[in-house]
Amino acid sequence: MQLVDDPSFQTWLLGLPVGGAALSAAVGLVVPGVGPVLLGGAGLAVGACLSVAMVYLVSTDDSASDPGGSGLAGSAPDGRSSATGPGTAPVRIRVVDAVSGELVRDPVSVLAEQSVIGDRREFAVENGEATVELRTLGWDLTAAYDGRRATEAVAVGDDETVEIAIPPTRLHVAVADRSDDPLPTATVSCRAEPTVAAAGDAVAAERDDATHTVPLSATAERATIAVEHPEYASERTDVLLDGDGDHRATVRLERPATTGEPGGVDDVGAAAETTAADAEPATADAEQAGANAETATAPAAGTGDAGGDPGAAGGSAASADGRGDGGAGTPSASPATGTDRPSEGDGENESGGGAPGEGDGASGTDGDPAAGNDDPVVGNDDRADDPTDDPDDDAGSDGDPNVADGVEIERVGVTGIDHHLPSTSPDPPRIGLEPARVEAADEVIAENDHTARKRVVAGDRELVVTVPNGTKDGRRTVRTTAERADEWRDIDHHPHVAKLLAAEAGDRPYLAVERGDRTVESVAGESEQRTALWLAACVADAVATAHRSGVYHLDLEPGNVLLQDVERGSWPVAKVTGWDLPRLTDLPSDVFRPLATAHATPEQLDHEATVDERTDVYQLGVLTHYLLVGETPMNGGHAVDRTSASSAPIPAITDLDAELHGDLDAILRRATAVEPAARYGTADELREDLVDVAGRVAGFI
Known part of the structure; x- marks a missing residue:
């Protein structure tokens, strides 16, 4: 029989003869005579022999059964399997x-x-x-x-x-409104990576504090929380599951619920499919109308829908690594609520809403067959080239959880434009970001006297985070904007507004925003006229939405307009970032007033003047000029060389490019008038004129 090889057991066996000898000696002392002493000596000898034999057997059996001593089903030193030992x-x-x-x-x-x-x-x-x-x-x-x-x-x-x-880890999710009052009637659902089954069902707390507990897989690396409430728009937030123990997250619901608001994580894709199906008849009518118009105006179409723009793909970007660094933020989880504009074409989505090009999302195309990747506006989306990609993943939450849901982009009713528009704008969830992760990032993208923008990697996501540069004004600047982050969140559900992903107003303040693939600097002066006008109209629509919420941008320079490549062959999505520091006029003047005069307005250079929404209209005009010809009016001297006393209009843009539509001179001169009263009253008015010219440039409506 194989014996146990535990060292303590062997020690016990060796102690047997010693104990026997001691016992014999004791008996010999108590009972006088030679007999007991001889008996004790004999017992000692026999016990010693037996003990030595037993220890030998133990060591021999264990060496044969497990030469490595690991306890695993072993093999002999030469690699051959050994027989299982007895016991x-x-x-x-x-x-x-x-x-x-x-x-x-x-x-x-x-x-x-x-x-x-x-x-x-x-x-x-x-x-x-x-x-x-x-x-x-x-x-x-x-x-x-x-x-x-x-x-x-x-x-x-x-x-x-x-x-x-x-056992699972626990994620405790608190749900509150913007005043931090708990919302106990909210519903929480959760998905975790790396597998869909890595999160259990959320259980509401028994007490009335709106906290839900979600069991998460021990292997989960990131969880996406979806929160629904009957009175608020749904919201999604990412939580990085770093470290041991339980995790906590707070989700704030800030926007009122709108009709057709998507539900939880698993309902978003279904809601989008329903919306697309409902809008399909209108889209079909629009395409048929466009086709009829194309047939009727084919000789006059010219270059309206032909080919791609000249020039190489890509182009230089604002930052050193060629990616947009205009700000840091989180994409919103819900679709655009839209605006109350009248329909602008037979193909316009009847539900209104969003920027030019936002719509039902049902008829996104690969663009013109003739339009190749030599168009600098059409970015090279490597994801489209991967043959292993599952097309269902683009559906958002119903596919790969890594793929963000999108906000639908409205069609403008112009075939020569609609065929190039992506169906959705990326809409990633917000993220819970620990200040320690921000502080550990050491790649600075841009900085000024008060703040710095850093590249921060959070899981598989890249963010741009604005932090103070160590000065008192820097800390006050970032903390104040973080405290008013709800103003940004009010508008970042728009498809052309970069989302504020996270904000911290405590002792270590920061603002985190999504990062674009590039900025409009990479395509300025290189794209087709219709493309440049559509991008400008998207920016104008985003600004108009912000104005309706009482938010001014005041720094609409090219580095603050990101481009994101989302669909192969389609135009990129423009997103306006930088809504944080410039709009707060109670901060140091060199923070909220643009540092580059090439995109400033006359009133911004006059510290006694007042800024308002017409300041943004002026900057939109300058930005449109830059997108069309690659330079600002008067080579950047438009605001410096023109004053109230000398309010001559900017030079005609058609003098720089004779192929540009003649109406652009009047549009840009009105937008950039020195006196605010002479400009467009709203960004919406400017946007409508830009869309109108873009439609005529495309050759048919």
């Missing part, structure tokens, strides 16, 4: 996740303990399963993974398999 049996250990039920593929440390004989074995389980050789006794197996432990009992010899479930 042992194999047991299969499976380590699974308690939430998803799937095997934990990462290495897991398992400790086997036998309390009766005091044996302990420790080994690693790879890929979720391992078979070990243990003595046929009862054992306790404890698995440890990422700070969490689970123990299961197994009777080796009777049980062939034991399954150890790693």
Whole structure:
């Protein structure tokens, strides 16, 4: 019989003859005479011989059964399997996740303990399963993974398999309104990565504090929380699951609910499909009308819908690595609510809403067949070239959880433009960002006397985070804007407004915004006239939406207009960022007033003048001029060289490019009038004129 090889047990065996000798000596002292002494000596000799033999047998058996001493079903030193020793049996250990039920593929440390004989074995389980050789006794197996432990009992010899479930971590989600008052009637759902099954059902707290608890897989790296409430628009937030223990997140609902607002994580894709289906008849009518118009005006179409723009793809970007760095923020989780504009064409989505080009999303196309990737506006989206990509992933939450849901982009009713528009604008969820992660980032994209913009990597997402530069004014500037972050969140549901992803107004303030693929600097003066006008109209629509919420931008320079490539062959999505510092006129003047006079207005250079929405209208005119010809009016001297005393209009843009539409001279001169009263009264009015010219340039409506 194979004997136990535990060192303590061997010590006990060796102590047997010693104990026998002591006992014999004691008997000899108590009972006088030679007989007891001889008997004790004989017992001592026999006990010693038996003990030595037993220890020898133990060491011989263990060397043959497990030469490595690991406790795993062993093999001989030459790699050949050895026979299972007597008194042992194999047991299969499976380590699974308690939430998803799937095997934990990462290495897991398992400790086997036998309390009766005091044996302990420790080994690693790879890929979720391992078979070990243990003595046929009862054992306790404890698995440890990422700070969490689970123990299961197994009777080796009777049980062939034991399954150890790693317990979940807990995510506590508090739901509140913008005043931090709890919303106990909210509904919380959650999805986690790397697998859809990595999150359980949210359980509402018994007390009335609107806190829900979600069990999460031990392997989960990121969780996306979706919150619904009957009186508020739904919201989504990402939480990075770093470190051990439970996690906490707060989701604030700030916008009133709108008709057709998507539901939880799993309902977003379905809602989008329903919207697209409902709008399909109108879209079909618009396409037919466009086709009829194209046939009737084909000889006059000219270059309206032909080919791509000349020039190389891509182009220079605002930052050193070629990506937009205009700000940091989080995309909103709900679609654009739209605006109360009248329909502008037969193909206009009847529900109104959003920027030119926002619409039902049902008829997104790959663009003109003739339009190649030599168009600098049409970015090279590597995702479209991957043959392994699943087209269903673009559906948002119903596909890959890494793919953000989108806000629909409205069609303008112009075939020569609509065929180039992406169907949606990216709408990633907000994110819970720890200040320590921001402080650890050391890549500075841009900085000034008060603030710096840093590139921050959070999981698989890249953010641009605005932080103070260490000065008192810098801290006050960022803290004040973070305290008023709800003004940005009020408008970032628009498809052409960059989203504010996170904001912190405490001792370590910051503002985090989504990052674009590039800025409009990469396409200025290189794109077709219709493309440049559509991009300008998108920016104007975003600004008009902000004005209706009482927010002015006051720094509409090219670095604050991001471009995101979303669909192969389509135009990129323009998103306006930088809504944070410029709009707060109670901060230092060199913070809210543009530092570059090439995009400033006359009143911004006069510190006694008042800025309002017409200041943004002026900057929109300058930006449109820049997009069309690649330079600002008068080479940047438009605001410096023209004053109230000398209010001559800017030079005609058609003098710089004779192929530009003649109406652009009047539009840009009105937008950039020195006197605010002579400008367009609203950004909406400017946008309508830009869309009108873009439609005529495209050749048919």
